[in-house]
Amino acid sequence: MADVHVPPDVRREILRAFTRKYHLQLRSDAVQFVCATLQAHGLLDEPVARAEAVEALANALVEQHFSGASSAGFDGLVVTSDVLCKVYDQLVVEGAEEPGAASAVTMGDTPNLERYFHVCDAFKLPRIRFNGSRKIFEPIEKPASLLSSPASVTEHLAERYELLRSVVLRNEHFLPPLAAGARESHMKLTTTKNLLGRQGQNCLLFGRLSTTPDGQYVLEDTEGSVHLDLDAAIAGEGIFTEGSFVLVEGEYTMQERLHAFAIGHPPSESRDEARSLFGHVDFTGTGAVPQKHVAAMQSQEMQHPDLSFAVFSDVHLDHENSLSNLRAILQGYGDADFIPFCLVLCGNFTSVSMEADEGNRDRFEQGFLRLAELLQRFPHILEQTHLVLIPGPADPVSTPLLPRARIPAPLVASFEQSLPSAFVAQRLHWASNPCKLVYFSQEMVIFRDDIMSKMLRSAVRLKDELRDGDLQKFLVSTLLDQAHLCPLPQQVRPVLWEHANAMRLYPMPSALVLADRYERFELTYEGCHVFNPGSFRDGAEVRALLVNTSELQE
CATH class of the missing domain: 1.10.8 (Helicase, Ruva Protein; domain 3)
Incomplete structure (x- = not known):
C-alpha cells in the first residue's frame, strides 16, 4: 500500500x-x-x-x-x-x-472473487495447538523449526490424542444421560491408568495403536499403555494401522492384557459442527469464518455456479504425450468457453527422479520450459486461471518428510521468465505438499502421495469381507476420522513435527484431493467431497476432475 x-x-x-x-x-x-x-x-x-x-x-x-x-x-x-x-x-x-x-x-x-481465493502453504499456516485441558485452540508463540525439538514429538501426539478424544466425547453415543439430547444409555471411556484392579471386566479405551520393540501390539494414551490381544478382534470400517488412534472394546485379563472384542476408528465431526465450536479460530491464515458468516459467503459462491477447479496428477512434462494431452484439454476449455478458475497440476513432473541421475535436472527444467511454451498458446487462460503447482514424491528435492516444501525456485526460474510477469505475480502459485485452497467459505486440501499403498502395507486389521469400492471408502473414512492426512508411524512416513499442523484435517475440509497413483475414485463422506483424479501420465487416459463449487455445497 x-x-x-x-x-x-x-x-x-x-x-x-x-x-x-x-x-x-x-x-x-x-x-x-x-x-x-x-x-x-x-x-x-x-x-x-x-x-x-x-x-x-x-x-x-x-x-x-x-x-x-x-x-x-x-x-x-x-x-x-x-x-x-x-x-x-x-x-x-x-x-x-x-x-x-x-x-x-x-x-x-x-x-471481487480474486480477493476470496487463497493458496495456503503448509509452512506458512498459523501455528495453533489444541489445549486438551481447556478444550480450545491456542497459538504457539515460538517460531517453527525444521530441526524439531525432542518435546515436539510428544506434544504433537498428545495434541492429536486430546483433539480426537474431545471429538469422541462430544459424540451422541458418548454423552452422559443427563446431558441435553443424550441417549438413555451411553458408552463410557476409561483410561489405561484406571484398568488397575479391573481384571475380568469389560471396558472401552481410546488411544494410539503402537508396537513394542519385541513386536507386540499396545494401546497408548497420555496415562500409560496396555498390551493388546487382537487375535479375535472384529474390525470396524476403515484401515487400522500402527500410529492411528482407535477405540478398543475388550476384557482386561488377569495377565494385564486387553483381550479385544472390537476395534474401530473414532467418530468424525462434520465441518459445520466444528465451525460452531471453533469458527473464531483462523486455521489457514486467511481469516476466521464464524458460523454466522457462512451463509453470506455461501450465497456468494452460489452466484457463480460455473466456477470450477481442475485437478491433474502425475503430469510428466518430459513425455510428449502428456503435453499433447494437456494441450488438447486446454484447447477444449477454450473452445467450450469454459475456463476453470483454478488449474492444479501435481507432480511427479518427470517420469524419472532427479536424484537418480544428476543429468535429470536438465530434463526437469526443459519439461517446465515446454509447459511454459504450451501455456503461452492460450493467453485467455493465463488471463483468467490461477495455476497451482504441487510437488510429487519424486520431484526435487526428494524426501520422505512431510510436509514438503515447494519446488526449489532456481529450478523453475526459466519457466517463470518465459511467462507474462503479471501472470507470474498474480496467478502462478508454487505450493507445498500438502496445501490448502480457500475460496470464500470453502476449503480444499490437496495431498499428493501414494497414500493407499502405504496404508495397506502398514495395515494391522481390515474387515474380513471386502466389496467393490470398500478400500476407497475405508481410506477416506480413516483419514477423516483420524483428522490427519497420514496416520502412520514415524518410521513409515516421517513428519516435520513443528509443521505437523499442516497434516491436520480438523475442521473437516469441504473437499479433499488425494492425488494418488491408485485408480480414480470420487465419493462424499460426512459432507466432505473426496476424490482421486488418478494418474495423468504417458499413454494413460486423458482425465481430470472438475470440482464445481455448487456441487460442494450439496
Missing part, C-alpha cells in the same frame, strides 16, 4: 475507536488502510458517517479474530493492514448478501 496522508483528527479518531474500547494497537499501515478506505467511500469529511464506519471495522475485527476471548486475552495486540483487509472483505460479502446490513464503509462495494 502506498503511503497515505492521514489527517491528525482522523488518526486520533481511528486510534481512539480501537484502543479505548478494545485495547488494540494499530500499526501505521493499518491506520493508513482505514483512512484510505474512508477516503474511497467519501467519508473523510462526514464526521458522523466516518465514526460509524470506523466503529463497524473495529467491531468486525474483534468478532472475527477475537470471538470468545476475554479482553485480557488480546490486550495490546498489534493490528496490521492485512488483518483489517480481511475484515473489510467479510463486511463486503455480508453487505452484498444483505444490503440493509452494509455499513457506510462498504456501501456499494461488490465482492
Whole structure:
C-alpha cells in the first residue's frame, strides 16, 4: 500500500475507536488502510458517517479474530493492514448478501472473487495447538523449526490424542444421560491408568495403536499403555494401522492384557459442527469464518455456479504425450468457453527422479520450459486461471518428510521468465505438499502421495469381507476420522513435527484431493467431497476432475 496522508483528527479518531474500547494497537499501515478506505467511500469529511464506519471495522475485527476471548486475552495486540483487509472483505460479502446490513464503509462495494481465493502453504499456516485441558485452540508463540525439538514429538501426539478424544466425547453415543439430547444409555471411556484392579471386566479405551520393540501390539494414551490381544478382534470400517488412534472394546485379563472384542476408528465431526465450536479460530491464515458468516459467503459462491477447479496428477512434462494431452484439454476449455478458475497440476513432473541421475535436472527444467511454451498458446487462460503447482514424491528435492516444501525456485526460474510477469505475480502459485485452497467459505486440501499403498502395507486389521469400492471408502473414512492426512508411524512416513499442523484435517475440509497413483475414485463422506483424479501420465487416459463449487455445497 502506498503511503497515505492521514489527517491528525482522523488518526486520533481511528486510534481512539480501537484502543479505548478494545485495547488494540494499530500499526501505521493499518491506520493508513482505514483512512484510505474512508477516503474511497467519501467519508473523510462526514464526521458522523466516518465514526460509524470506523466503529463497524473495529467491531468486525474483534468478532472475527477475537470471538470468545476475554479482553485480557488480546490486550495490546498489534493490528496490521492485512488483518483489517480481511475484515473489510467479510463486511463486503455480508453487505452484498444483505444490503440493509452494509455499513457506510462498504456501501456499494461488490465482492471481487480474486480477493476470496487463497493458496495456503503448509509452512506458512498459523501455528495453533489444541489445549486438551481447556478444550480450545491456542497459538504457539515460538517460531517453527525444521530441526524439531525432542518435546515436539510428544506434544504433537498428545495434541492429536486430546483433539480426537474431545471429538469422541462430544459424540451422541458418548454423552452422559443427563446431558441435553443424550441417549438413555451411553458408552463410557476409561483410561489405561484406571484398568488397575479391573481384571475380568469389560471396558472401552481410546488411544494410539503402537508396537513394542519385541513386536507386540499396545494401546497408548497420555496415562500409560496396555498390551493388546487382537487375535479375535472384529474390525470396524476403515484401515487400522500402527500410529492411528482407535477405540478398543475388550476384557482386561488377569495377565494385564486387553483381550479385544472390537476395534474401530473414532467418530468424525462434520465441518459445520466444528465451525460452531471453533469458527473464531483462523486455521489457514486467511481469516476466521464464524458460523454466522457462512451463509453470506455461501450465497456468494452460489452466484457463480460455473466456477470450477481442475485437478491433474502425475503430469510428466518430459513425455510428449502428456503435453499433447494437456494441450488438447486446454484447447477444449477454450473452445467450450469454459475456463476453470483454478488449474492444479501435481507432480511427479518427470517420469524419472532427479536424484537418480544428476543429468535429470536438465530434463526437469526443459519439461517446465515446454509447459511454459504450451501455456503461452492460450493467453485467455493465463488471463483468467490461477495455476497451482504441487510437488510429487519424486520431484526435487526428494524426501520422505512431510510436509514438503515447494519446488526449489532456481529450478523453475526459466519457466517463470518465459511467462507474462503479471501472470507470474498474480496467478502462478508454487505450493507445498500438502496445501490448502480457500475460496470464500470453502476449503480444499490437496495431498499428493501414494497414500493407499502405504496404508495397506502398514495395515494391522481390515474387515474380513471386502466389496467393490470398500478400500476407497475405508481410506477416506480413516483419514477423516483420524483428522490427519497420514496416520502412520514415524518410521513409515516421517513428519516435520513443528509443521505437523499442516497434516491436520480438523475442521473437516469441504473437499479433499488425494492425488494418488491408485485408480480414480470420487465419493462424499460426512459432507466432505473426496476424490482421486488418478494418474495423468504417458499413454494413460486423458482425465481430470472438475470440482464445481455448487456441487460442494450439496
